[in-house]
Amino acid sequence: MLSKAQIEEAMQNAGLAVELPSPIPTHTPFTDLGLDSLDIYNVFVELEVLTGIQVPDNDVEGLQTIDSIHDYFAAKG
Amino acid sequence: MIGINSIAVYLPTESIDNVEQGAAFGETEDFIRRKIGATKLTRKAETQETSDLAVAAVEALTASSGLRADQIDALVVVTQNPDGSGLPHTAAIVQSKLGLNENVAAFDVSLGCSGFVYGLSILKGLMRETGLENGVLITADPYSKVLDPEDRVTSLLFGDAATATWLSADAAWQIGKPLLATDGSGADNLRVCGGRLEMNGRQVFNFAALRVPPQINALLQAENLDPEDIDVYCIHQGSAAIVDAVSRRFRTVKDRFILDMDETGNTVSSTVPILLSRFMDKPGVSRILISGFGVGLSWASSILTKRT
Incomplete structure (x- = not known):
């Protein structure tokens, strides 16, 4: 199962142009953290590298916080 | 040769x-x-x-x-x-x-x-x-x-x-044996439909970020080279974000990946030769890795070596 710490680490590894707070608030939408669409692509690339799970485009739209990503991967088992 | x-x-x-x-x-x-x-x-x-x-x-x-x-x-x-x-x-x-x-x-x-x-x-x-x-x-x-x-x-x-x-x-430059690849299941992600170009930006980005680095690694391995043995990486200039996403997988040589598309944009199959025209005559450059990837989906990499 993917932990919130692993999601945060994936964000740190995603080469984001914005300075992220530490720890990253888990309920704050990525756009409020200053991430743009390409940053979010990068986060999901890191998550796929980590889990081997491809997240469909339609699902990404609803996954805009660490909490929601955590819940999504938890449901995937 | x-x-x-x-x-x-x-x-x-x-x-x-x-x-x-x-x-x-x-x-x-x-x-x-x-x-x-x-x-x-x-x-x-x-x-x-x-x-x-x-x-x-x-x-x-x-x-x-x-x-x-x-x-x-x-x-x-x-x-x-x-x-x-x-x-x-x-x-x-x-x-x-x-x-x-x-x-x-x-x-x-x-x-x-x-x-x-x-x-x-x-x-x-x-x-x-x-x-x-x-x-x-x-x-x-x-x-x-x-x-x-x-x-x-x-x-x-x-x-x-x-x-x-x-x-x-x-x-002057020898062309190494390339690695060539295709994944037609991703064809719809970049195509012309009704005379209009359509692109699924996320899927094309994912393809570049996830499929190209393994091919580059496989090529280096096939040629018995380390990433540090390549002087310059001239990869397709899809966008600055794509070049960054690929180069990030090669942390020790990330700064050898060229980003030089400011004055042109993504010129499709021309991006790699444009880079080569600018970098192949630079002093100290004797081995260049080239990689192109996109429509198809199709990706290909090769190593160019300067004759001594």
């Missing part, structure tokens, strides 16, 4: 201010510079055909190298936006416009951003098999023909350009 002798580039004089265009789509200048990587997108004139871009590139090649037009005996045009509807093939039109003699093998190759790397091995193999002596590999794929100016996803990325690469025996 057949290799690369010289490369010439033709860039149309017209261009679009991409910062202005980005603002119209609600994008900041910072986004255009740091994520797209191009503040200017070159555009062919309305009256220019693909073959005109190709002819201009070959004329630039003959003007800048020792190659004479009458020495050319093989002509390959990499394009998916040919003259007219692609029948006849653009290479034949280029042969005629350049006034080349009839003993020229001329044909098109339908590939996008991987086309230059594929084209090198196609032309090299043809020349080796047939004994042809002076081959010219042209890239000319003006996406402005199929861009929808209202489409934010594609309009901010692509520029027009053409390049011409002279292959001959005893050339």
Whole structure:
């Protein structure tokens, strides 16, 4: 199962142009953290590298916080 | 051994201010510079055909190298936006416009951003098999023909350009055995539909970020090289974000991945030869890894080595 710490680490590894707070608030939408669409692509690339799970485009739209990503991967088992 | 002798580039004089265009789509200048990587997108004139871009590139090649037009005996045009509807093939039109003699093998190759790397091995193999002596590999794929100016996803990325690469025996740069790959299940992610270019930006980005680094690693391994043995990585300039996503997988040599598309944009199969024309004569550069990836989905990588 993917932990919130692993999601945060994936964000740190995603080469984001914005300075992220530490720890990253888990309920704050990525756009409020200053991430743009390409940053979010990068986060999901890191998550796929980590889990081997491809997240469909339609699902990404609803996954805009660490909490929601955590819940999504938890449901995937 | 057949290799690369010289490369010439033709860039149309017209261009679009991409910062202005980005603002119209609600994008900041910072986004255009740091994520797209191009503040200017070159555009062919309305009256220019693909073959005109190709002819201009070959004329630039003959003007800048020792190659004479009458020495050319093989002509390959990499394009998916040919003259007219692609029948006849653009290479034949280029042969005629350049006034080349009839003993020229001329044909098109339908590939996008991987086309230059594929084209090198196609032309090299043809020349080796047939004994042809002076081959010219042209890239000319003006996406402005199929861009929808209202489409934010594609309009901010692509520029027009053409390049011409002279292959001959005893050339300065040797072309290594390439790794070539295809995943047609992703074909719908970048395609022309009803005359309009459509792109699933996330899927194309994922493809580049996840499939290209393993191929580069496999090539290095096949050649028994470490990442540090490559002086310059000239990979397809899809966007600044894509170059960054690929290069991030090579932390120790990340700064050797060239990003140089500010004045042109993504010129499809021309991005790699444009980079080569700028970097292959730099002092201290003797081994270059090239990688092209995109439409198909298709990806290809090879290593060029300078003869000592």
